[in-house]
Amino acid sequence: xxxxxxxxxxxxxxxxxSMTLQCAQDxxxxxxxxxxxxxxxxxRLIHYSVGAGITDQGEVPNGYNVSRSTTEDFPxxxxxxxxxxxxxxxxxxxxxxxxxxxxxxxxxRLTVL
Amino acid sequence: xxxxxxPSEVTAVEGAIVQINCTYQTSGFYGLSWYQQHDxxxxxxxxxxxxxxxxETGRFSSFLSRSDSYGYLLLQELQMKDSAxxxxxxxxxxxxxxxxxxxxxxxxxxx
Numbered sequence: 001x002x003x004x005x006x007x008x009x010x011x012x013x014x015x016x017x018s019m020t021l022q023c024a025q026d027x028x029x030x031x032x033x034x035x036x037x038x039x040x041x042x043x044r045l046i047h048y049s050v051g052a053g054i055t056d057q058g059e060v061p062n063g064y065n066v067s068r069s070t071t072e073d074f075p076x077x078x079x080x081x082x083x084x085x086x087x088x089x090x091x092x093x094x095x096x097x098x099x100x101x102x103x104x105x106x107x108x109r110l111t112v113l
Numbered sequence: 114x115x116x117x118x119x120p121s122e123v124t125a126v127e128g129a130i131v132q133i134n135c136t137y138q139t140s141g142f143y144g145l146s147w148y149q150q151h152d153x154x155x156x157x158x159x160x161x162x163x164x165x166x167x168x169e170t171g172r173f174s175s176f177l178s179r180s181d182s183y184g185y186l187l188l189q190e191l192q193m194k195d196s197a198x199x200x201x202x203x204x205x206x207x208x209x210x211x212x213x214x215x216x217x218x219x220x221x222x223x224x
Contacts, residue, residue: 031209033211035214040121040216040217041216041217042117042200042202042214042215042216042217043156043200043214044214045211045212045213048209048211050209056209058211059213090155090156097209097210098143098210099161100143100144100145100146100158100161100163100202100204100212101146101158101161102146102148102156102158102212103158104155104156104157105155106154106155107154107155
């Protein structure tokens with residue numbers, strides 16, 4: 001099993017550009033989520049999904065969009081990149097609601113100029 | 114909402130024991146998790162406590178007191194490779210029980 005796979009690992013954007021961070025998991029987990037991590041801070045929840053076709057907002061959803069058309073994939077879209085979105089983004093999954101164990105991807109480091 | 118407090122930095126020497134505390138405030142409690150993150154890496158799961166008491170996994174133990182809204186991670190026989198950031202996280206109220214993370218504790222292990 002590959003676990004949770006994120007692409008790209010690094011990306012540089014100009015202000016106003018859009019892009020999609022890809023996330024795929026092969027563990028058949030129902031729950032997937034996107035977090036961002038800024039220096040010296042913990043992880044903040046952007047969006048999450050409890051199954052194919054179902055998504056919801058987390059703590060910091062503004063400027064981001066998600067969709068979940070399959071169990072495996074959960075892409076994160078930046079609609080119009082801003083310097084404040086410079087961060088490290090982590091995708092995570094877990095098999096069911098009653099677990100505190102998240103499986104994380106390796107992260108995507110995004111710089112917006 | 115949820116909030117968690119943990120020390121920002123802890124320093125200890127190789128072979129020692131260190132305790133990283135976490136206090137939380139949440140409108141509904143479903144469990145406390147601990148994660149380790151090395152510089153440039155992804156967080157990795159260490160332990161989870163849903164009930165009061167001590168959970169032991171090798172050199173690492175985690176403790177929870179729900180009445181005190183408090184938990185800690187205990188690392189024994191510290192090794193240089195334990196230098197990392199450690200995060201506590203609580204599962205939030207709501208049907209999806211998403212995790213909310215603390216700001217992390219940077220542990221430095223000195224030779």
